[in-house]
Amino acid sequence: MSEAETKDSAKGKDVKKHNCSICGRESDVLICHACEDKLRGEALEKKKDVERAGR
Numbered sequence: 001m002s003e004a005e006t007k008d009s010a011k012g013k014d015v016k017k018h019n020c021s022i023c024g025r026e027s028d029v030l031i032c033h034a035c036e037d038k039l040r041g042e043a044l045e046k047k048k049d050v051e052r053a054g055r
Contacts, residue, residue: 020027022035031039 018027018030019025020032020035021030022039023032025032027033
């Protein structure tokens with residue numbers, strides 16, 4: 001098993017560790033939850049600005 005893989009004892013399967021594509025912290029997913037929330041917020045804010053400009 002490589003460094004990037006760990007054994008998930010609860011489920012009994014291999015889990016790959018990734019680094020978040022945004023902040024670089026170790027995460028089980030490609031983009032960590034904190035960065036995901038931040039991106040969603042920024043996208044929502046931009047959407048609201050675009051909708052306001054169209055009125």
